Amino acid sequence: MIIHAKVGDFKTERVDAIAFGIFEGGTSLDGAPQAADAAMDGAIGELFESGDFKGELKQTSLLYTRGAIAAPRIGLVGLGKSENFNPEKARQAAAKIAQSIRDLGAKTFAIPLPPDTPEGIIQAIIEGFLLGLYQFNLHKTQDLDKIKALEAITIIVDDEDSLPAAEQAIEIGEIIAQGTILARDLSNQPANYLTPTMLADKAKTIADTTGLKCEILELAELKEKGFGALVGVAQGSQEEPRFIILEHIPDGDVQDSVVYVGKGITFDSGGLSLKPSRGMDEMKHDMSGAAAVLGAMQAIGRLRPNLHVVGLIAATENLPSGTAQKPGDVVTSYAGKTIEILNTDAEGRLVLADALGYAAKYDPKAVIDLATLTGAVVTALGHFAAGLLGTDDNLIEKIKHAADKTHERVWQLPLWEDYDEGIKSNVADVQNIGDGTAGTIAGAVFLKKFAGGYPWAHLDIAGTAWGVEGSSYIPKGASGYGARLLVQFARDWTS
Numbered sequence: 001m002i003i004h005a006k007v008g009d010f011k012t013e014r015v016d017a018i019a020f021g022i023f024e025g026g027t028s029l030d031g032a033p034q035a036a037d038a039a040m041d042g043a044i045g046e047l048f049e050s051g052d053f054k055g056e057l058k059q060t061s062l063l064y065t066r067g068a069i070a071a072p073r074i075g076l077v078g079l080g081k082s083e084n085f086n087p088e089k090a091r092q093a094a095a096k097i098a099q100s101i102r103d104l105g106a107k108t109f110a111i112p113l114p115p116d117t118p119e120g121i122i123q124a125i126i127e128g129f130l131l132g133l134y135q136f137n138l139h140k141t142q143d144l145d146k147i148k149a150l151e152a153i154t155i156i157v158d159d160e161d162s163l164p165a166a167e168q169a170i171e172i173g174e175i176i177a178q179g180t181i182l183a184r185d186l187s188n189q190p191a192n193y194l195t196p197t198m199l200a201d202k203a204k205t206i207a208d209t210t211g212l213k214c215e216i217l218e219l220a221e222l223k224e225k226g227f228g229a230l231v232g233v234a235q236g237s238q239e240e241p242r243f244i245i246l247e248h249i250p251d252g253d254v255q256d257s258v259v260y261v262g263k264g265i266t267f268d269s270g271g272l273s274l275k276p277s278r279g280m281d282e283m284k285h286d287m288s289g290a291a292a293v294l295g296a297m298q299a300i301g302r303l304r305p306n307l308h309v310v311g312l313i314a315a316t317e318n319l320p321s322g323t324a325q326k327p328g329d330v331v332t333s334y335a336g337k338t339i340e341i342l343n344t345d346a347e348g349r350l351v352l353a354d355a356l357g358y359a360a361k362y363d364p365k366a367v368i369d370l371a372t373l374t375g376a377v378v379t380a381l382g383h384f385a386a387g388l389l390g391t392d393d394n395l396i397e398k399i400k401h402a403a404d405k406t407h408e409r410v411w412q413l414p415l416w417e418d419y420d421e422g423i424k425s426n427v428a429d430v431q432n433i434g435d436g437t438a439g440t441i442a443g444a445v446f447l448k449k450f451a452g453g454y455p456w457a458h459l460d461i462a463g464t465a466w467g468v469e470g471s472s473y474i475p476k477g478a479s480g481y482g483a484r485l486l487v488q489f490a491r492d493w494t495s
């Protein structure tokens with residue numbers, strides 16, 4: 001699908017539909033919709049007078065132009081009340097109108113932008129289009145001809161002066177949406193199509209196409225370098241683990257470093273502490289933290305912010321077998337701390353322990369890990385906010401700010417020392433589960449033991465990565481949560 005911008009007049013644009021966004025509660029039409037109404041002999045005004053279309057957010061309506069303008073259809077989408085309008089409303093409305101035009105079977109549409117549309121709104125519209133049109137059809141072989149897809153969207157601006165800014169906002173929106181789409185594709189991919197090795201190969205390809213640096217550590221090297229926690233989780237599987245290192249090195253002088261860490265469990269059966277079969281299939285997305293990091297790194301490689309950004313992914317399967325690690329086993333993490341494994345299903349924090357230990361070598365100004373870590377965060381927050389916990393107030397504020405902008409919402413939970421008691425082990429330095437209360441906090445308290453020496457924050461995305469409902473630009477299955485947030489965080493970075 002191609003999106004391009006041009007200076008023009010919607011009335012002569014030869015596309016399958018013209019789309020207009022309309023605010024709720026306006027007393028009269030203005031701008032392009034008014035011109036369309038005039039050309040259509042008052043047909044749009046009549047829609048309002050009849051009460052059939054009010055401009056409520058995501059409400060849509062369709063008119064046939066019957067030769068009044070070059071395009072055969074006009075699609076209207078409600079933007080809600082103008083005083084409430086923001087980039088998130090733009091994403092929601094844009095997704096809705098693009099979907100409804102696509103579902104007609106149309107191939108192209110154009111949207112005239114009101115004069116002085118802010119770049120942030122243009123970017124959000126593009127994100128809404130691309131994310132709303134997302135479909136995961138890779139494994140369908142039947143009735144492919146019935147799958148509808150748009151071919152091109154034209155953004156119309158009314159003068160040459162506003163074209164460059166619009167083009168730039170479109171490009172940024174596309175790059176960021178493509179990062180999220182990459183994250184969705186990876187999370188939706190079944191575990192037999194996305195092993196740790198395949199994930200690492202994907203990272204290499206992304207690095208090659210975007211100019212990122214990429215290094216992959218394989219099993220022998222992981223053993224030798226002391227990734228005992230990651231290797232322990234991987235030992236139950238026939239598939240080898242991989243540790244993926246991606247780096248965006250900015251032009252010019254040495255810059256601050258930030259590290260993004262992703263949980264990359266390509267399938268989580270629970271290991272010997274086996275999960276129940278109901279819903280186990282969803283554990284193919286237990287690498288959604290890794291997916292968000294990869295999606296963000298792809299976008300960062302293209303946008304090239306003035307910041308050294310490292311992406312670390314600890315990838316393995318978590319399976320039961322004769323070689324699997326057992327409850328009671330003790331492993332030694334990358335940084336040297338020993339861990340008693342009391343539940344093999346608390347594997348995410350194990351692989352992250354090694355990754356967080358490794359992160360210290362960059363002397364980072366911030367480390368953010370993303371992980372589908374606990375079912376408890378779904379109980380606490382549902383699917384609309386990720387759990388946010390960390391050791392540095394300034395970093396937490398920066399993350400909240402990025403989350404506001406991208407509408408990938410976060411909600412902070414406490415990390416008070418009182419909770420530390422819960423993960424004390426009788427035989428090792430720490431144990432990998434708490435007492436069963438405050439499960440999301442217990443997970444973060446464990447990670448905190450390995451996130452020493454730098455400002456650190458953890459996002460528990462078990463609820464937000466999958467099964468989000470009610471948003472027009474987030475489909476069933478994987479949401480791609482976190483990719484946009486991480487890109488925003490890097491673009492806004494100030495030391």
Ligand code: BES
Binds near residue numbers: 346434439
């Ligand atoms: N991958 C799961 C968490 C999860 C649950 C992700 C639901 C997405 C949706 C994680 O590895 C896990 O199994 N966590 C356990 C921890 C427990 C054993 C302390 C959990 O939440 O039950």
Ligand code: MN
Binds near residue numbers: 344345346347
């Ligand atoms: Mn698990």
Ligand code: ZN
Binds near residue numbers: 265268345348372373
């Ligand atoms: Zn898991």
